[in-house]
Amino acid sequence: MTREKQTAPPAKIRLVDLGFAYGSQVVFQEVTAAFPDRAITAITGPSGQGKSTLLTTINRLWETVPGARLEGRVLLNRAGRWQNVYAPDIDPARLRRRVGMVFQAPNPLPMSIRKNLAFPLKIAGCRDRRRLEEKTEQALRQAFLWEEVRDRLDEDARRFSGGQQQRLCIARALVLEPEVLLLDEPTSSLDTAAAGVIEELLASLKKNCALVMVSHHPEQVRRLADRIFLLEKGRLRLV
Amino acid sequence: MKEKGLDRLLVFYAWTAALVLLLAVLAVFGFLLQRGLPVLNLKLIFGNADPLAALGGRQPVFDGLYPAIVGTLMLVVLAVTLAVPVGLGAGIYLAEYSRGRQRALLGLFFDILAGTPSIIVGLFGLTITIFLHRCLSAQIQPCLLISALSLAFLVLPYLARTTQAALEEIEPAVRLTAPALGASRRQNLFLVLLPQALPGIGSGILLAIGRCAEDTAVIMLTGAVAAAGLPRSLLDHYEALPFSIYYYSSQYANPEELQRGYGAALILLATCALLFILAFVLRQLLTRSRGIAAGWRP
Numbered sequence: 307m308t309r310e311k312q313t314a315p316p317a318k319i320r321l322v323d324l325g326f327a328y329g330s331q332v333v334f335q336e337v338t339a340a341f342p343d344r345a346i347t348a349i350t351g352p353s354g355q356g357k358s359t360l361l362t363t364i365n366r367l368w369e370t371v372p373g374a375r376l377e378g379r380v381l382l383n384r385a386g387r388w389q390n391v392y393a394p395d396i397d398p399a400r401l402r403r404r405v406g407m408v409f410q411a412p413n414p415l416p417m418s419i420r421k422n423l424a425f426p427l428k429i430a431g432c433r434d435r436r437r438l439e440e441k442t443e444q445a446l447r448q449a450f451l452w453e454e455v456r457d458r459l460d461e462d463a464r465r466f467s468g469g470q471q472q473r474l475c476i477a478r479a480l481v482l483e484p485e486v487l488l489l490d491e492p493t494s495s496l497d498t499a500a501a502g503v504i505e506e507l508l509a510s511l512k513k514n515c516a517l518v519m520v521s522h523h524p525e526q527v528r529r530l531a532d533r534i535f536l537l538e539k540g541r542l543r544l545v
Numbered sequence: 546m547k548e549k550g551l552d553r554l555l556v557f558y559a560w561t562a563a564l565v566l567l568l569a570v571l572a573v574f575g576f577l578l579q580r581g582l583p584v585l586n587l588k589l590i591f592g593n594a595d596p597l598a599a600l601g602g603r604q605p606v607f608d609g610l611y612p613a614i615v616g617t618l619m620l621v622v623l624a625v626t627l628a629v630p631v632g633l634g635a636g637i638y639l640a641e642y643s644r645g646r647q648r649a650l651l652g653l654f655f656d657i658l659a660g661t662p663s664i665i666v667g668l669f670g671l672t673i674t675i676f677l678h679r680c681l682s683a684q685i686q687p688c689l690l691i692s693a694l695s696l697a698f699l700v701l702p703y704l705a706r707t708t709q710a711a712l713e714e715i716e717p718a719v720r721l722t723a724p725a726l727g728a729s730r731r732q733n734l735f736l737v738l739l740p741q742a743l744p745g746i747g748s749g750i751l752l753a754i755g756r757c758a759e760d761t762a763v764i765m766l767t768g769a770v771a772a773a774g775l776p777r778s779l780l781d782h783y784e785a786l787p788f789s790i791y792y793y794s795s796q797y798a799n800p801e802e803l804q805r806g807y808g809a810a811l812i813l814l815a816t817c818a819l820l821f822i823l824a825f826v827l828r829q830l831l832t833r834s835r836g837i838a839a840g841w842r843p
Contacts, residue, residue, distance in 0.1 A: 367725055372644055403727035413722045415737065426726040429736070482727065 317383060318343035318486060318516035319364060321542075324378035326359055326368070333359055334540040341533070343383065346508060346517045348531035350524070350545075351538045357520040358410075360537060361488045364518065365405040366391060366398045382486070403430055406479030407488040411495045412471035414463035414478075419446075419455055422463050422474060426482050441481050448514075449477035450507050469500025473507065480511070487511065489519040493526065505530055577814070581807035589808045590614070605774050610809055612775050613784040617758060617816060619689060619776065620785055624696035624757045629750060632701050636708025636746075641734060652709075659702035667766035670695030674767065687768035690779040695763045700753035707752065711745025712738055747828035754820050758813070761787040771796075786813040 317340040325335040333356035341347040349357050362368040364380055381388040382405070391401055403426070414422050423442040432438060442459075446452040451473045455466070463474055472492060479487060489508070493501035508530060511517060521527050527534055534545040591599045592609030599606045606612055639651055670691050677685045715738060723733040739746075769788040776783040786809055793806030 399729040407725040429728045429732045
């Protein structure tokens with residue numbers, strides 16, 4: 307597998323000679339790959355192989371884990387220019403505003419829908435109430451949630467169903483208009499119907515950003531993914 | 546058959562133990578109420594002074610418990626105010642910033658401090674007072690401020706450890722939520738982690754309040770006296786309820802004085818209950834608004 311072959315469509319993310327270890331235990335090594343923009347890339351493979359960890363190398367979220375080590379580079383395409391997310395002048399918090407992430411289990415903060423949606427904007431320094439409201443509505447619409455919650459914005463987010471909570475978390479990640487959205491098995495805690503809605507939603511998000519999704523379900527991957535990678539025995543390969 | 550018998554025995558044993566505890570509490574309260582209630586009146590608190598005038602500070606109270614009540618309240622508020630910022634900070638450091646061996650070592654130190662008998666802490670306060678008296682100013686003597694500082698030392702480890710435990714209990718998923726949305730470490734701490742940990746931290750403060758109100762060994766070495774009236778400043782002697790109880794019960798000259806000791810015990814219990822209720826209400830209010838930092842309303 308050569309690098310040229312992979313970068314054929316416009317790429318958004320490039321992993322270059324990426325290696326990851328906890329203490330002396332190597333999770334993966336020599337990972338080189340390119341993920342296309344405005345498309346869904348799926349990473350699949352047996353569990354416990356470091357698929358989630360691979361995702362967190364893109365938004366640097368692994369750095370909070372003690373004893374973890376990374377080598378190599380992760381490059382992000384910004385208007386045609388490649389930028390290493392591990393460059394010394396990159397602030398991880400700012401990076402994560404551009405590279406959103408949604409987790410396996412929905413993780414709404416213990417507050418209302420409205421406040422959950424406003425949270426990322428507020429920490430990014432947005433104080434304008436009108437802008438907050440606009441962005442909230444826009445993100446909830448994007449996440450197929452607006453019609454269901456428009457009259458219940460001030461209710462505790464934890465009172466909604468699992469599927470609604472997960473769409474809320476996707477909306478919350480979208481509110482900052484990220485360039486990349488990382489999804490760590492986003493439907494594995496949901497029933498088939500709720501998962502179906504999320505799949506439809508993800509397909510519609512392709513027009514806005516690059517999606518990188520870890521998934522265990524072969525059918526889901528086949529239905530959704532534009533490019534499929536398999537992480538196995540510490541190596542990543544294109545399927 | 547034998548299994549069943551053992552099961553029954555265990556249940557019987559557990560019941561008996563619970564019953565003994567209940568009886569012990571009831572006996573103590575009953576005894577205190579029986580001895581203390583007859584003397585529990587305004588005269589016990591304000592002596593011969595007019596209650597309203599005393600409360601307004603226009604008339605000093607010489608033969609009542611009023612100065613001791615005020616002394617204890619001041620002591621608790623002062624000690625907890627001094628200890629909370631340090632204890633919270635230490636707990637946050639232990640949970641969020643220290644790693645590996647350093648964390649274990651610091652934790653050990655806090656546990657040693659928590660295990661230090663209060664008489665030793667009192668002795669430490671006294672030593673500091675003598676040192677300051679000799680080296681800084683002859684004006685410095687055992688006083689309210691020194692007592693409060695010593696008590697703050699006594700409760701610091703509780704505060705640090707409960708804060709640490711409350712923060713470490715937070716699930717990894719919750720812990721990563723805000724950073725994944727672009728929050729800095731500080732934002733995550735103040736907007737998510739500390740609000741989540743508030744009930745636990747509140748329990749620590751509750752414990753600290755109780756400890757400050759009841760401790761006698763520390764204050765008898767660092768500034769509590771039998772008759773001082775209301776303290777005029779933080780550098781003045783003061784009276785406190787636990788010390789009054791100790792004093793009345795060990796030095797009484799007649800049955801009436803001993804009776805006053807029981808009255809003081811009841812008042813101390815009531816004061817502690819009041820402080821607990823206050824802290825509890827505060828905790829409920831904070832818990833209700835948790836997840837939302839102050840002044841942070843969209």
